[in-house]
Amino acid sequence: MKAASSATLSILSGSTARLSLLCNAAAGSLLRQSLPAAAASTASRGAAQSILKLQQQHRLFSSSGSAAGSEGPVYLVFGATGGIGSALACRLASQPQSGSAAPSALVLTSHHSDKLQQLQGSLAGGASCKVEVEAADATDPEQVDKVVRAALSRHGRLDGVVNCIGNVDAASTLATEVQQLQQDLQTTSHASPARGKGAGGSIVLVSAAVASHGIPNYESMSAAKAAVEGLARSAAATYAAHNIRVNCVAPGLTRTPQTKKFTENDAVSDASEQMHPLKELAEPDQIASALAFFLAPENDFITGQVLAVDGGLSTLHPHHAEEYGV
Numbered sequence: 001m002k003a004a005s006s007a008t009l010s011i012l013s014g015s016t017a018r019l020s021l022l023c024n025a026a027a028g029s030l031l032r033q034s035l036p037a038a039a040a041s042t043a044s045r046g047a048a049q050s051i052l053k054l055q056q057q058h059r060l061f062s063s064s065g066s067a068a069g070s071e072g073p074v075y076l077v078f079g080a081t082g083g084i085g086s087a088l089a090c091r092l093a094s095q096p097q098s099g100s101a102a103p104s105a106l107v108l109t110s111h112h113s114d115k116l117q118q119l120q121g122s123l124a125g126g127a128s129c130k131v132e133v134e135a136a137d138a139t140d141p142e143q144v145d146k147v148v149r150a151a152l153s154r155h156g157r158l159d160g161v162v163n164c165i166g167n168v169d170a171a172s173t174l175a176t177e178v179q180q181l182q183q184d185l186q187t188t189s190h191a192s193p194a195r196g197k198g199a200g201g202s203i204v205l206v207s208a209a210v211a212s213h214g215i216p217n218y219e220s221m222s223a224a225k226a227a228v229e230g231l232a233r234s235a236a237a238t239y240a241a242h243n244i245r246v247n248c249v250a251p252g253l254t255r256t257p258q259t260k261k262f263t264e265n266d267a268v269s270d271a272s273e274q275m276h277p278l279k280e281l282a283e284p285d286q287i288a289s290a291l292a293f294f295l296a297p298e299n300d301f302i303t304g305q306v307l308a309v310d311g312g313l314s315t316l317h318p319h320h321a322e323e324y325g326v
Contacts, residue, residue, distance in 0.1 A: 071104045072103050072104035072105075072129065073103050073104065073159035073160060073295070073297065074103060074104060074105045074106075074107070074151070074155045074157055074158050074159050074160075075092060075103045075105075075106055075107065075158075075159060075160040075161070075162070075295060076107045076109070076147070076148070076151055076158055076160070076161045076162070077089055077092075077106070077107070077108050077109065077161075077162045077164060078109050078110075078138040078144075078161070078162065078163045078164060078165055079109075079110060079138065079163060079164035079165035080108035080109055080110050080116065080119060080133075080164065081108075081110040081112045081115035081116055081119055082110075082164055082165070082258065083254065083258060083284040084164050084206065084251070084254065084284045084287045084288060084291075085108075085110070085162075085164035085165075086119055086284070087283075087284035087285045087287070087288035088162060088164060088287075088288040088291050088292065089106065089108050089119060089123065089131075090123065090285075090288075091285065091288045091289065091292050092106055092129075092292060092295075093106055093123045093126070093127040093128065093129060093131055094126055094127065094128060095128060095129075096128060103129045103159075104129055104130065104155075105129055105130045105131075105132065105154075105155055106127075106129055106130070106131050106132070107132045107133075107134060107147070107151045108120070108131065108132070108133045108134070109133070109134045109135070109136045109138065109147050110135065110136075111135060111136065111137045111138075112135075113135035116133040116134075116135055117133065119133070120132075120133045132151075132154070134146075134147045134150060134151075138163065138165050139165075158201060159201045159202070159295075159297075160201055160202040160203070160204070160295040161201070161202075161203050161204070162203075162204045162205075162206075162291055162295065163203075163204070163205050163206060164206055164291075165206075200242060200243025200244045200245065200300075201243075201244055201245070202244075202245045202246075202247070202294055202295050202300075203232075203235065203244065203245065203246045203247070204246075204247055204248070204249065204291050204294045204295060205228050205231065205232050205246070205247075205248045205249075206228075206248070206249055206250075206251070206287075206291075207225040207226075207228045207229050207232075207248050207249065207250040207306060208221060208222075208225045208250055208251060208252075209250055209251065209252045209253075209308065209310040209313045210222040210225060211225035211226040211228070211229050211250060212226075212229075212250070212308075213310075213313055225250070228248060229248050229250070229306050232246050232247060232248040232304065232306065233246075233304050233306075236303045236304035237304065240303060240304075245294070245300065245302065245303035246303060246304065247294040247302060247303060247304070247305045247306070247307070248305070248306045248307070249287060249290045249291055249294070249306075249307050249309055250306055250307065250308045250309065250310065251282055251287045251309050251310060252281070252282055252308075252309070252310030252311050252313040253281050253282065254281060254282040254283070254284060254286075254287055281311075282309060282310070282311065286309060287309055290307055290309045293307075294307075
């Protein structure tokens, strides 16, 4: 048992250090897009102090709000072809242009290029904004840089970034070890909105109920998602002075293609529903609604928060309510 604990601590210690470097590198690489070329060459990808110094020097962000003039926001969604990501894409693309959160452009990315094309096609008819797609692996910093550079070159700004990438692997930590933790951590640490001078933006990450609610055999995912929530709070503090908000949504079990092995098994599905106090599983659009809430410019006084959208799983325990006549 001690050996297992030592192995787990070693994995988490190394992964936490890598997560910190990844976060700083991601912030640096994205913020660097709005710097003059000469200044960009001096920006250190992995040095937070250098990043903040450059931010102050060039006044990259201010408190003037995330949407400028008559243009709507420009949003970038990683993991757009997943169940939650595609639901968010549909929600954002269909918002009426009269609304303050209605985007003028929506950039969708995933490593599934064929699914991206299908998603773009399905949105084409009813979209109220321009929908663009970019195939990329969000765990690869160079590909993330390429996507962000392309979006900024076309629009000159990004007002919001959402990372919907994740997994529901229930394997134990010792079975998955470093590889799974690195995947979970990398896919949730490459988001930081970049804009031209004069505005901030919103980053929204996706955690999970298992970050705060212990469920057997979810050690890897639980540790990774807890790290995501810590990342959100720390990044929110780091970039608050630049009007960048960072928040996190923590879903319970949600009916998506990734969770079919749970939801299409009647016994497992029923047991999962009983775990949730509201006695049902989430639908992707319910999670997308919370993600869109954090993106909306009118909610620009909210940062550093983790919103549980889990039917009460992480906080309520009414399993024996019937014993009390409820």
